[in-house]
Structure formats: structure tokens, C-alpha cells
Amino acid sequence: MSLSLDSLVGILKTAGEPTRFRLIALLAGGDLTVSDLTDILGQSQPRISRHLKLLAEEGLIERYQEGAWAYFRLRQEGDAAILARNLLHSVDAGDPVLARDNERLQAVKRTRAERAQAYFSRNASEWDALRRLHVSDTDVEAALLQVLGEEPVDALLDLGTGTGLVLKMLEASYRRAVGIDASRDMLAVARANLDKDGIVKASVRHGDIFNLPLEAGDFDLITIHQVLHFLDEPERAITEAARVLRPGGRLVVVDLAPHAFDYLRDEHAHLRLGFSHQTVAEWLEKVGLTVSDVIDLPPKQKEAASALTVTIWLAHAPAEAAVPARPYPVHSLLSEVVS
Numbered sequence: 563m564s565l566s567l568d569s570l571v572g573i574l575k576t577a578g579e580p581t582r583f584r585l586i587a588l589l590a591g592g593d594l595t596v597s598d599l600t601d602i603l604g605q606s607q608p609r610i611s612r613h614l615k616l617l618a619e620e621g622l623i624e625r626y627q628e629g630a631w632a633y634f635r636l637r638q639e640g641d642a643a644i645l646a647r648n649l650l651h652s653v654d655a656g657d658p659v660l661a662r663d664n665e666r667l668q669a670v671k672r673t674r675a676e677r678a679q680a681y682f683s684r685n686a687s688e689w690d691a692l693r694r695l696h697v698s699d700t701d702v703e704a705a706l707l708q709v710l711g712e713e714p715v716d717a718l719l720d721l722g723t724g725t726g727l728v729l730k731m732l733e734a735s736y737r738r739a740v741g742i743d744a745s746r747d748m749l750a751v752a753r754a755n756l757d758k759d760g761i762v763k764a765s766v767r768h769g770d771i772f773n774l775p776l777e778a779g780d781f782d783l784i785t786i787h788q789v790l791h792f793l794d795e796p797e798r799a800i801t802e803a804a805r806v807l808r809p810g811g812r813l814v815v816v817d818l819a820p821h822a823f824d825y826l827r828d829e830h831a832h833l834r835l836g837f838s839h840q841t842v843a844e845w846l847e848k849v850g851l852t853v854s855d856v857i858d859l860p861p862k863q864k865e866a867a868s869a870l871t872v873t874i875w876l877a878h879a880p881a882e883a884a885v886p887a888r889p890y891p892v893h894s895l896l897s898e899v900v901s
């Protein structure tokens with residue numbers, strides 16, 4: 563952290579006002595709307611909005627739009643954010659004002675979780691039916707962790723995040739993460755799941771997978787988990803993912819291998835009946851990535867006739883100059899993960 567005297571004094575003056583410091587403490591716990599904050603603090607919407615504007619101008623918080631709603635959260639990057647977190651670590655956790663705010667925050671999160679659970683319950687039978695078609699989330703998680711290894715992740719982007727499963731799977735590996743999804747109902751479920759697990763270093767946002775609301779080169783790991791088969795133009799999604807991948811970054815695609823379960827088109831809105839190793843590898847290589855590994859996760863032997871194989875593709879962006887393509891191994895983790 564390296565701030566000029568004027569910048570340091572400006573940040574401290576802004577953060578030092580009691581209501582604004584309470585806002586910083588609340589936004590350190592997750593993404594909240596102005597409506598959430600007015601309910602917690604018992605202050606008017608114009609007053610809360612004014613405080614949020616000042617905090618944003620000092621680089622202490624960030625704002626993003628989701629339909630008619632604006633969400634706010636404590637910034638994850640920058641000197642101002644580091645200073646804010648140091649201030650939060652310095653305050654007495656048992657302070658009665660902050661403790662009361664936290665109780666109200668938990669009530670807001672419980673209400674949010676109840677709404678999300680209602681949506682999840684209405685659709686649970688469909689999701690359960692899809693899960694039964696292929697290997698378990700536990701097996702996929704084990705394979706993902708194996709292929710990614712122990713290399714630390716600075717910034718993770720999960721495209722088509724759904725319920726936030728990947729954000730939870732890889733929580734121990736990344737410093738910060740963003741999940742993008744086109745469904746606001748699914749984002750509500752994901753937020754509730756992040757709240758439930760106490761994951762505050764990840765956030766979820768509404769966005770178009772073909773036109774991401776993100777700057778180029780922002781992420782060193784991008785995951786696209788069970789999304790491509792819902793897309794009419796999956797290659798475009800890979801192209802857009804490559805745009806926001808850092809030099810030397812990694813892109814992981816998890817999807818279904820080719821299959822003949824045609825009923826998935828009508829009953830579960832699948833537009834593609836799986837992807838071959840070659841098809842996805844060609845898409846990845848076309849945008850300048852080098853495929854380094856392909857892993858098949860077949861169903862258990864007794865379910866082979868009625869279940870699907872899941873495939874994981876891992877590709878790397880060139881560090882600076884282009885890296886020549888190299889052969890990649892294709893192997894099965896049936897004995898290692900599924901058995």
C-alpha cells in the first residue's frame with residue numbers, strides 16, 4: 563500500500579463518518595442493495611445513496627447493476643480497499659452498534675436465502691434428474707482439483723455460475739472470484755449459497771456470456787462448467803472467455819461428451835448433445851490457447867448404458883509471445899475418481 567498524504571487523509575475522512583464506516587463493515591460481508599442497507603441501518607434511501615456515492619468516489623466500494631437493482635460491495639483491489647480492511651480489523655468486533663448491524667444483516671440474508679430456496683425447490687426435480695445422468699459433483703470436484711494442481715489462483719471467473727457450485731468447489735484456491743449468469747433467479751440461489759458458506763471473497767453478477775461486462779485480461783483462471791451444451795454458439799463463449807483471460811492464464815471447460823440422449827433437447831433445453839475432444843480443442847486453439855490436458859469422467863460401469871461421460875478440457879494462454887501447440891494427453895479418471 564502506497565498512498566499520498568492527500569489520498570490517505572481523504573480516505574480516512576470519508577471512512578471516518580459513523581454511518582459510512584458501518585456501511586463499509588456491512589459491505590465487507592457481501593453484496594447488498596440500497597434497499598437492504600436502508601432496512602439494516604434504518605435511514606432514508608437518499609441518505610444511504612449519498613454515503614455510498616462518497617465511498618465509491620474514494621475507491622472503497624464498487625457498484626454494479628443487475629436489472630433494476632444496483633448492488634454494492636467492498637472493493638477487493640486497490641490501496642483504499644487494503645486500508646479499509648485494516649480499519650475493519652482494528653475495530654472491536656463486539657462493538658454494540660456493529661453487532662446490531664450484523665444481526666440485521668443476517669436477517670436480510672435469511673430472507674434472501676428463503677426466496678432463493680423457494681425457487682430452488684420449484685426446480686429441484688429437474689436439477690436432480692440432470693445430476694443423476696452423470697458422475698457426481700464430488701467426482702468432478704476431485705478431477706478439477708487434480709487437473710488444476712496447487713498453483714494459486716489470483717482471480718477466478720466462473721461463467722454460467724448457476725448455483726455457485728464452482729465458486730464453492732474452488733474456494734480454497736482463489737484470492738477473489740466472480741460468477742456470471744444470465745438468470746437472476748439462479749444468481750439469487752448463488753448469493754444465498756455464498757452467504758450460507760460464509761464466502762465473501764466471491765461475488766456473482768448478471769451478465770451475457772457472449773458480451774461480458776469485464777475488462778480484457780482480468781482473470782488468471784476461467785471456468786465454464788456444464789454451460790456450453792445450452793448455447794447455440796458455444797464457440798463464441800470460448801472466444802469471449804479468452805478475451806478476459808490474462809497472459810499465461812488457464813481456461814477450464816467442463817461439459818458432456820457426445821451422446822444420443824435426444825430427449826434432453828426438449829425436456830432440459832440442451833441445444834448440443836455433447837462435444838468431442840477435437841471440437842472443443844479446436845475452438846480453444848483457434849483463440850490462441852494451448853490445450854494441455856483432457857480428462858474423461860465416465861459413469862460407473864453399472865450405469866454406463868443410461869448415463870453420460872463428463873469431459874474436462876484444460877487450456878493455457880501464452881505468457882507473452884505465442885507458445886507453439888503441443889500434444890496433450892487424453893485419459894480417463896474412472897479408476898482414480900469414479901470407482
